[in-house]
Amino acid sequence: MNSFDQALKAFQLSNISVDQLLQIARQTGQASEATVAEAKRCLDAEFRAGQIAPQIYAALDAELSDKTQIAPSTLHATDTPARAPISEEATVLQEPRTANEPATVIQDPRAATEPPTVIQGPRATSEPSTVMDTESLLNGLQESHPYQELTVGSTLKNRFVLQQLLGVGGMGMVFKATDLRKIEAQDKEPYVALKVLNQDFQANPMALVSLQRETKRAQTLSHPNIIKVYDFDRDGGHVFMSMEYLQGKPLSHLIKEYPEGMPFKQAWPLIHAMADALRHAHKKNIVHSDFKPGNVLIDESGEVRVLDFGIACAIGRGDKDHQDATVFNARSLGAYTPAYASLEQLQNSDPDPRDDIYALACVSYELLTGKHPFGRLSAEKAQEVNLQAKAIAKLSRRQFKGLQNALAFEQAKRTKTIDAFLSALGPRSTVFYGLWGTGIFAFGLFAANIYLSMIAPPKVVETPKVNVQLSPEQQQKIKDLLELAGIHADVGYLTAPTGSNALWAYREVLKIDPYNKAATNGIIGIADTLEQHAWEAYERNDRSTALKKVQDGLEAYPTHKGLLSLQAKLRSNP
Structure with a gap:
């Protein structure tokens, strides 16, 4: 193994830098023809094996080719351009030789009279290099490797x-x-x-x-x-x-299994999971831009996985990392599905979370009805003919109105956030019904009080008041715990792992402030979510998972009616 082979192995192991490898290649290029030929064979073998990037291969091949020859008439010393040194800002890119292509023979006219000299810095070359910087990328470079069809076994x-x-x-x-x-x-x-x-x-x-x-x-x-x-x-x-890699089936296949649409109680956990994925991406300033049933996978355990975030678009693109003009916009190559693309996507506008909300609304409608809301027409065509999504009988007026808002063609009229979409489409929580019942009860007491005041003198009854005085430190701790609970809930840590979950954080808040509404509502929300997960498991006949979700939910909220009802159902039908 010669010095170039050793240097190549050292570079692959990250023991030396690109510049050091190029310097050794430059020195090897001034050695004997046999040494150069052996170095080239080694370089070609590593490139064919995929161990060397095309740009680095081209640069090394150019260094090693310095000693080969061409006819003197084809090159004059005055015609030889100087090659700029390689830097981190500019990568030299040249066409590599194929395995069967003979090496180009180059002869410097000075070779007959001057001995070879080892050049340590920038040197002359027979061809101008192509610099792969931002400008040349935008102007377009020809693909240096022909496209070959891939097949199973490749x-x-x-x-x-x-x-x-x-x-x-x-x-x-x-x-x-x-x-x-x-x-x-x-x-x-x-x-x-x-x-x-x-x-x-x-x-x-x-x-x-x-x-x-x-x-x-x-x-x-x-x-x-x-x-x-x-x-x-x-x-x-x-x-x-x-x-x-996950085993499962795309949501598009599941939709076909329900030509009349999936029951809302079964569809809602899927919709919520898809929305959670998009909400998390939006918090990271990423828009999916190609959300559709084919990009949602239901794995073997029934969990939802959203695919293709690798080609997503960054929101705003105002950060330093995206000021370079080479930023790739997948939309410019039509990397979206027209039936689920917002009007703004079709018009190539800047990415916006509301693009994903439109797509999510289309998918949700299709899941609930078995049909695309606009017959798979693009938003542009649907708006031209003034199409309106048909009402869904299984949704309340409030829920369908929420879905309609998310399907609005104009971005300004469309639902702004995933949270707003979930709030509008989702079922009323037990908190809502509790407040509604409390309101009726309070109104009844008020009416009774008025009636009794007309026939008996009023009695003043002092309502006991409990004021919890919280120090600034306690208030800050409550704020931190509520934020932590929200993070745990976002990633699905509702009741586990021990000491690091949403339920634990909410209970820590109640230890400080027993009347904290946000913590109380959060615990009820955990129970609601686990009820939905339990029903989803029950519908797919996974009784053990359903019972586990019920038990977890009752740990959070022991008197939750929905969970108690499902628990009784599971026990009565073993």
Whole structure:
């Protein structure tokens, strides 16, 4: 193994930098022809194995090619342009040679009279380099690797073996793949999902750089209802995204199983889970931009997972990371589904959370009725013909009005937040009915008091008042605990793990202030949520999970009528 081979291995192990590797390649290029040929064979082998990025391969190949020759008539010393030094701001990109292509022969006219000199800094080269900076990306670079069709059995990056084609969409193909690294680590679940982008995306010179930036955002979306995105990468002519692999079925298949629509009580937990995923993304300033039934997976345990956040759009794009003009907007290549795209998406406006709210409303309507609200017409076409979504009998007037607001074609009239959407569409909580009943009871007492005052002298009765005096420190602690409870609830930690869940945080608040309404309502909300989860498990005949959810809910709120009713039902029908 010569010094270049050793340096290449050291670079792959991150022991030396790109600049150090290029310097060694430059020195190797001045050595004997046999040494250069051996170094090139090693470089080509590593590139074909996917161990070297195309840009780095091109730069190293150019350094090693300095000693080869061409006919003197084709190159004059005065025609040789100077190559700029490689820096972090500009990456040199040249066409690499194929395995069967003969090396270009280059001869410097000075070679007959001057001995070779090892050049440590920038040097002359026979061809001008193409600099992959923002301007050249925007102008467009030709793809240096031809596109080849992938089939089951193909391998990407010498690591991912394609096992099964799971689906085909506007962005590309999704494969189930075996991760050979997981096999080596004896992982019991060695599978990943690979989404290989189609040629429209791969031909766009901004795609890899910009999608990697968006992947960083997607990797921040750690949420029980969002599928995990690992990375974006490239292998030759293929750009792909690696994701968590889950067994299940897309929501689009589930919708087909209910041609008349799913019962609201069964659909509501699914709608709520999808909304939770989008709400979490919006808090991170990310809009999904292609939310649809095909991008929602129901796994084997009945849990909801939203897919394709790896191609999401950043809201506002005002942060420093997105001021560069190379920021990739998936919408510019039609990376959305017209039937679920808002009017603003179709008009290529800036991303907005209300884009996702429109799509969520379409999906919710389809889940409840079995049909798209506008017959799968785009928002633009539906608005042109003044289409209106038909009322849904299983929804109350309040609920349907909430769904209509979310389906508004004009953004200004559309529901502004996911929370507002859930509040409008969701069933009334026990808190509402409790307040409603309290109001009726209070009104009855008021009327009785007026009636009795007409026949008997009034008696003044002092209502006992309990004033809890809270110190500033206690008030701040309550504020922190309520915020912590909200975070736990957002990620699904309702009653577990012990000492780090929403129920625990609310109870800590009540220890300080026994009359705190936010904590009381929060505990009731936990019980309501667990009731919904329990009914969902009961509907799919998962009795053990349903009973567990009931028990967890009754731990939070022992007198919850819905939970007690379901508990009795489970016990009476073993």
